[in-house]
Amino acid sequence: MAQKSESPTNGNDFLLSSGGGDSLGLPRLQGTIGPDVVDIRRLYSDLGCFTYDPGFVATASCASRLTYIDGEEGILLHRGYPIQQLAENSTFTEVAFLLLNGELPSARELSDFENALKRYSMIHDQLTRLFSGFRRDAHPMAIMVGVIGALSAFYHDSLDIDDPRHRMVASYRLIAKMPTIAAMAYKYSIGQPFMYPRNALSYAENFLHMMFGVPTEEYEVNPVLAKAIDRIFILHADHEQNASTSTVRLAGSSGANPFACIAAGIACLWGPAHGGANEAVLAMLGEIGSVENIPQFIDRAKDRDDPFRLMGFGHRVYKNYDPRAAVLRESAHAVLKELGVGNEPLLELAMELERIALNDEYFVERKLFPNVDFYSGIIFRAMGIPVSMFTVMFALARTVGWIAQWKEMIEDPDQRIGRPRQLYTGPTERDYTPIDRRS
Numbered sequence: 001m002a003q004k005s006e007s008p009t010n011g012n013d014f015l016l017s018s019g020g021g022d023s024l025g026l027p028r029l030q031g032t033i034g035p036d037v038v039d040i041r042r043l044y045s046d047l048g049c050f051t052y053d054p055g056f057v058a059t060a061s062c063a064s065r066l067t068y069i070d071g072e073e074g075i076l077l078h079r080g081y082p083i084q085q086l087a088e089n090s091t092f093t094e095v096a097f098l099l100l101n102g103e104l105p106s107a108r109e110l111s112d113f114e115n116a117l118k119r120y121s122m123i124h125d126q127l128t129r130l131f132s133g134f135r136r137d138a139h140p141m142a143i144m145v146g147v148i149g150a151l152s153a154f155y156h157d158s159l160d161i162d163d164p165r166h167r168m169v170a171s172y173r174l175i176a177k178m179p180t181i182a183a184m185a186y187k188y189s190i191g192q193p194f195m196y197p198r199n200a201l202s203y204a205e206n207f208l209h210m211m212f213g214v215p216t217e218e219y220e221v222n223p224v225l226a227k228a229i230d231r232i233f234i235l236h237a238d239h240e241q242n243a244s245t246s247t248v249r250l251a252g253s254s255g256a257n258p259f260a261c262i263a264a265g266i267a268c269l270w271g272p273a274h275g276g277a278n279e280a281v282l283a284m285l286g287e288i289g290s291v292e293n294i295p296q297f298i299d300r301a302k303d304r305d306d307p308f309r310l311m312g313f314g315h316r317v318y319k320n321y322d323p324r325a326a327v328l329r330e331s332a333h334a335v336l337k338e339l340g341v342g343n344e345p346l347l348e349l350a351m352e353l354e355r356i357a358l359n360d361e362y363f364v365e366r367k368l369f370p371n372v373d374f375y376s377g378i379i380f381r382a383m384g385i386p387v388s389m390f391t392v393m394f395a396l397a398r399t400v401g402w403i404a405q406w407k408e409m410i411e412d413p414d415q416r417i418g419r420p421r422q423l424y425t426g427p428t429e430r431d432y433t434p435i436d437r438r439s
Contacts, residue, residue: 062415069317087327092237178396179396193215248265253416332379
């Protein structure tokens with residue numbers, strides 16, 4: 001993989017001409033890897049026009065040193081490290097440190113970081129009363145948006161975004177408290193008492209303890225499940241400028257406090273087109289029903305005129321394969337083996353669907369391989385995590401990426417408040433008509 005310079009540099013200008021004969025040389029910027037970008041900041045001032053890019057799919061909104069994706073080649077790098085290596089060798093807290101600070105931590109740095117997260121893992125006791133304001137059947141993501149946003153009302157000592165220490169404390173608080181709040185949202189929904197974090201446990205172990213432990217007996221963390229959860233967190237930690245990350249950056253560009261920015265990211269992630277993919281996998285498996293029905297649904301998936309689609313196969317970004325899926329496939333099979341759920345119909349169906357799709361020429365030729373959502377949905381189902389919590393798990397993991405992106409944006413001297421333009425297609429100027437003259 002060819003490396004370029006470490007910061008954006010100018011290449012040859014891109015010449016753009018207007019309909020009136022005016023032309024403008026737009027700088028071509030080069031990153032360290034990946035496609036060049038055309039700097040269009042002078043476009044409106046010099047030529048009087050904007051670009052039109054619905055969804056911003058061809059627009060770079062920022063320069064970032066955090067995450068690089070090559071969807072054609074199936075590459076995902078965090079600070080230059082391949083996701084496969086991080087998932088195989090690191091812990092989630094180590095990856096969190098990497099994303100926040102740019103380098104992998106030393107043993108001492110990691111220990112200090114993990115101890116800091118443990119100190120911040122509890123939430124203000126008054127915040128626990130906020131949960132009772134929600135209905136028992138409230139979606140956990142609704143609770144997450146409300147409670148995370150409310151953190152700004154309790155932690156005034158970390159709201160000054162221009163103070164580096166405030167930014168650091170807010171970052172640590174959000175990463176540390178997210179598992180606590182997520183587990184409390186689950187416990188509230190099922191009527192069980194909240195479980196508080198324990199400093200003797202790792203990040204993933206603590207989450208399982210708070211999710212499934214009860215005060216009346218000691219909860220023994222299964223190391224296979226803890227490793228699978230930790231790996232899921234790593235694989236979802238950051239994914240470049242996706243919808244929720246862009247939302248966090250856009251909210252942050254106005255100077256909003258970090259808790260409000262992350263609440264905005266959670267709200268965006270809640271959308272089924274973004275964070276609900278692993279929920280859709282379980283819904284699809286339920287629709288298929290049994291192993292005997294798989295051939296029928298495989299045929300339907302191949303029929304362009306049939307609306308049915310195999311959820312959890314292929315990926316909008318990865319046109320080759322999802323590099324996270326191969327790693328999580330191993331964890332999915334390890335969890336199923338550990339829990340002995342081979343006779344659970346839905347999970348048996350998922351494994352058979354995986355086997356058929358991986359060997360069917362139609363899917364292989366089109367590179368429609370199982371993606372990370374397929375395997376994470378299976379793991380959550382096997383562990384007994386309800387479907388309503390799937391997107392919460394995603395938000396928990398992605399918080400570190402959101403925070404790292406927010407921190408990078410705040411520290412970027414080129415950052416400005418977000419203000420997308422539009423192509424106006426409404427009426428031209430017209431005079432107001434009094435109501436008695438309107439037909």
